[in-house]
Every structure is written in C-alpha cells, then in structure tokens.
Amino acid sequence: MHILVAHNRYASAQPSGENKVVDQEAELLRTAGHRVTVFERRSDDIAARSLLSKAAVPLLVPWNPAVRAELAARLHTERPDVVHIHNVFPLLSPAVLAACADAGVPAVATLHNYTQVCPPGTLQRDGRPCTECVGSATALPAVRHGCYRNSRLATVPLAVSLRVNRRRWWSGVERFLCISAAQRDVLVRSGMPAERLAVKHNFVPDTDARRSGAGEHLLYLGRLAETKGIRLLMAAWDEIAASGGVGVPLVIAGTGPLEHEVTAWAAGRDDVRYVGLYDTTRCREAIARSIAVVAPSTWLEAFGLVVVEAMAAGVPIVAAGHGAFVELVEDGVTGLLHRPGEVNSLASCIRRIAAEPARNGAMGQAARRRYEQGFSPAVGLERLLKEYRTAIAGRSALARGGNVRASRGDGDSR
Template identity: 35%
Template sequence: MRILLVHERYRLRGGEDVAVETEEGLLAAHGVDVATLVEDNARIGGGSLGLALRAIWSRAGYEAVSKAIAAQRPDIVHVHNTFPLLSPAVYHAARAHGVPVVQTLHNFRLLCANGFMLRDGRACADCVERTIKWPAVAHACYRGSRRASAAVAAMTGIHHVAGTWRHAVDLFLALNPHAREVFVRGGLPADRIVVCPPAVRDPGPGPARNGERRGALFVGRLSPEKGLETLIEAWRGLDAPLDIIGDGPLREGLAGAAPDTVRFLGAMPADAVSAAMTRASLLVFPSLWNETFGLVVAEAMAHGLPVLASADGAAVHMLDDGISGAFARPGDIADWRRQAAALLERPEALRRMGQAARTTFMARFSDRPAYERRMDVYGRVLNAPVRPAPYAPGNAPVRERAD
C-alpha cells in the first residue's frame, strides 16, 4: 500500500504538525510506503486579495498534487491541512486521477473562519449550520480582519455549494465523537465521517525516578484559545510551581502578569518536553475551545502524568474523571484554582492517576491501536465503490485508479 500524505505546515509549529509527522513514522514503521507533499505557511506573501483567491482555488496546489500522484502512484491521498496555499483544489486533483481521498479534520475550519468555534473567549456556533458564514465576517473572526474573514467564508461557502465536501472526499476522520456530531450538523455526509484519533509517539516507560514529581506543567501555543489567562489568574495564591513551555503572541503579556511561582521556559525540543513531563506531577490543559484532539494530553498520559483539563472538548473523551485525570470549567478562574489545589495536595492520588493514565494510553493511543485504526480506515476506502469525480476548473481527464 502506498499513501500520499498532503499537509500545509503552520507558521507556529503545533500539535497538528506533530501529528502528521508521527503518522508518517507510524505507517513507515509498519511497512507502509509513504510519500509526502508538504507546503509551508511561512511562504505566504503577496497581497491579501491574491492570497484570498488562492485559498479558494490554488492552481499551484492542484498541479503539485497531480505531479505527486503521477510520480508516486499512491493508493490513497490522505489530506491534513490545505489552508491557505494548497486549497481544496487538492481534492479535485486526486479525484481527477481516480485516487480516493481521506481528510483528517484537525480543526473546525470547514465550519468556522478561525477554526476554533470561539469568539471573545466563549464558545460560538453561529456559523456551523450556515452555508455562507456571514457572522464570521461581521465579527472579523479570522485574525481580527473582516477582509480576511470574508476570504475564508468565501472559500468554505463556494466549496460547500460546489459539493466539494460531499463529492471530492471519500472519508473524513473526526478526532472525537463530539467533533463528528458538529461536522454532521455543519453538513458533512454522516455516512462518511468516522472517529479516528491520531497516532501519538510513545516515549516508553522511561528510567526509574529518584526524586518526587513536583508542580504543574503547561505545554502549548501561547495564544488566546489556549486559556492561559485563566490559568495564570488561577495560580495566584497557589504555592506549587507552574512551568509553561511554548511560545506565541501572548507570552510577553502573560509573563508580566504572572505570579512568582510561574516560569516561562519558551519553546523546547521534544526531548526537553518529555523530560519536563517526567518531573511534573500534573499537566494542565485549560483550553477555551473544544479542541478536536488534545495531543499534549495523550503525550502526558504516555508519560504517566495525570491531567487537569477543561471540561469541554477532546479531553473529556480521553480521560476518566477522578481516575486518570480531572476537569475544571473552561474560563472559570475559581474552579481552576480549587481543582488544581485539591489535586496538588494529594501526591499519592496523583501517582495512582498517572498509572491509570499510562494504562489508558497504551490501550487507546499507542502504536498498535493507532495503526489498526488507520488500516481499517484505508481498507474501508479502498473497498468502497469508485465514485465519479466532480467537475472542477482545470480538472485533468478522469481515469481509473491503477491497482
């Protein structure tokens, strides 16, 4: 089997980029022939109008996928991110060559201009069931710009009307059951959305520890949707140290407002993050948006590190309350302070929760179950009847996919 992975990297490296790299390694380790086509957001340049048009239909993206298919002859094209440089043209390129398409839904971009279903720090679903996402334009939801928001709304609206999501994608992979329900509400075909969490690197049990785990740890991008402002305020009055690993637009402001018990360590390589997880007694995951998958939550579980997470979104489907983790209400400073204090005062309970978290990780997110899920998905796509490719500008003549 040969898989072509298609992905557009983000300017600030995040969980989605890590997930794609981990998936490539997982498949290759199990003998799957993997080819990649990777674009980079760092190459974005030129005027906003040109970028907006390219986000709707990128001739360059279409041609890049066509050339990759001709050279690699994959059985499946597995798409991750196409925004904004590759565009949905990549689906049509694959369909024009008779190659089935799988799309992992890492965020809510198909339904929401900013991808988070979050506005002014609160959950928002105003655009989910609308073909034209005009509230996103009115509220300047994408990067605080009405013009940029209009471009994203045009992209999703045009391809919704054109039937791209219905006809050019064979199977969508939602990362948790709640996300699947949201995408069904948004108009994606329910019979072609399955729940399939991504692969997560297993660090192994690690060496025996000589000292006690101590303090809490946050790992992630320092941006508004991650809930750092809630966390920093909640930490006032707590004696336990809190280490924050990551970088982003809020770093300077958060560092200036944080109490002395909080340290900002900046971005770190994977091995340093892994080492920090072996030293901490609790991972905190205060996200305000309904994350489709908490990669850092799964990584913490792999390290035997229990998690205090927001009581919405992906973590609810990953942790068992009081067994492998605990929950606090998103954005509720008092609840986060209360829950964190209660957990950090019980080191033995945290140790037991960490053991349970590791057990859950091995059963649900380690290599073997992740690989089996992926093979089930690919088998379903390859065994399904071939559907005709929809018309799109610039399509090459449709041909049958080679066996």
C-alpha cells in the first residue's frame, strides 16, 4: 500500500507527542513493507520568514491555496492509495482536503485533540474543563474568552477555520481516527458523523528498558504546562513532603511555559530533581527506573502517550480519573486514578503506590500485559491498515455510485 502522510510539524523547542506518533506510524508502515511519502510543513520555519510573511500566517490558517495546488500535483503524480492527515495548523490548513478531492484520493484523519469542536483543541479554559463551543456553529465563545494563547486576536483564525471548514472536514474525510473512546464520545455529541468516527488507540514501540526492581523515583514526564497538571503535582508533593515524604524523590522531565516556576520550586530540594528535556533513550531509562509515572492532567486528555510508555516498561501509573485515562488505566489493577484537580486525592494515590511494593509490582506486570494486548506495534499496524482499507473501499463505493447515477442520467436523456 502507498500512504501519503500530511502533517504540520509542531515546533521542536517543546516535546510533541503528536510528532512522535506520526514518525512512529510511518516507520511502522515502512517496516511492514508499505510505501510512505510525506507532505509536511514545519512550524520551526516560521521564524525564518520575513516580517510581512509572518504577519500573513494567520490568514493561511483557514485556507492555504498554495498547499492545495502543491499537494494536488503531488497526488496526481504519485497516486497514493490513501492520504493520512494529522495536524494542519498553522501552515497546511484544510486545503489538504480539497487537494484530496481534486485528485480523487481517499483521506483518513487522525484527531489528536479536540480542534474539530474547540479552537485551541483542549476543551479547557482557566484551568477547568470547558465545552461551550461543543455543538456551536461559530465558536464565538472561544473568541470572547481568548482561548488560544489568552488572545482574542490569536483565536480568531482558528474560530474562522472551524466555522468555514466544518462541512468540508465532515464530508471530505472517509475515516476519522479517534485516539480514545472518550474523545469519540465528545465528538459524536458535537454532531460529527458517528459512522465515520473510529477508535484507534496510538501504539508505542516495544522497549528493552523495562523495570526490573522496585523503582527508585516517581516520574513526571511531559510538558510543563497548566493543562498537564504540573502545578497540581507540585502542590500534592508539598503536602507529601510536609508529612514526611515517601522515601524517594520526584523527578520532573520536560520543558514548557512553566519551566521557570518549576525550576524555582525544585531548587535546593533533596526530594525533587528537575532534569530538563530528555531525549527518547533517556525517557525510556527514566520510566524503567520509576516506582510509578504520574500523569495528573487537568484537561480531558484525548489519549496519554506517557501512560502507555509506562505500561510498555512494566510501570504502573497514577493518573487523573477523567478523559482517556479512565479507559487506559484500570484503577487498582494497572495503576491508580485520582479525583481530577484534587490535591489531596493525588497526594493520597502517590503515597499508596509508593508504600506497597508487592502491590506495585503486580500492577506493573498487569500494565505490561495491557500494553501487549492493546498498544503494541502489531496491534497498531493491524488497526491502521484496517482503517485504510475501509476508507479506500468507501471511496470506491462512492465512485461507483457516482458512475451509476451518471449512466442513469445519460439513459434518461436519451
């Protein structure tokens, strides 16, 4: 099979789980013998543009005509079996859908977040869940609140794109791949076509870095941002420290807008180590040495890659009990779920998972089994190819139906 992947890569200054998923899927397909070509733009390239060109970027968010022409030409030349769309913000735009229609190539789109119903894609405002725009045809609440980067002006292009391209998305994509059932439920309630929304969890490559002992630290691995729950974790850890600690340090790995705050909080403490941004190898090693991985997100995560990475290493998880985490983590079996946004509940779960080594070991083994059954490369490849074939068959049936209608029309005219 020949798959063309369309993706706007996120800036490299901060870790991107989405970039990682795109690269891992492409490598998985190539290893299985499929041909994968890439049509991409890079957000990093914006910095090198002229001032005038930078100022024009928001105008390209709803529609980039140059992308439509360039991609349509590529599709006519290469004739892939399917186009797999990932992120289109800010430089690709939904013009990729028109290019697929121009060339008659079926499109599959992975929905990595909630941008189909929420301009910033987080379903969160002021640190709390928000669904004001779900089901709204205009997304005006997002503009009113300045939901993207706390700016009404910056939110406008996203809201406009959502409004003017809604029908194009819903009719131009054969299969939407939701990365959790929780995400699919939200999107169905918003009015998206349920028959085109399939659940395909992200997979994680297997790893030789697996936990062999009890672990030596608690680990937070991710973006240092409000939505990821880092402030909640700091407050919970302060509560734990005030009552004597758990005997091991908290390791925080990542970068993001709250980096200075995290650095200042960790400075001079023996029970906290802020280690900055780890590469893939060091991430795997840090996970394998963990008593547990902590994922206290305050927003409704559509998936949770670090949770499955922990499972692959045989490490249990402490995660917020909402969003996709509820279907990824079986409470009391593969980890513990805390009440979302509650410091005391998070602190209690961390204490429990660190205080019972035997139970912790059993949870780690159960987490590894869960990974093998649902999130391994073999499972990921099978589900991905199934959705590609469904999309191709759907487009072929549509084309046959169009030809039949055209033939009947010709017969009537005679």
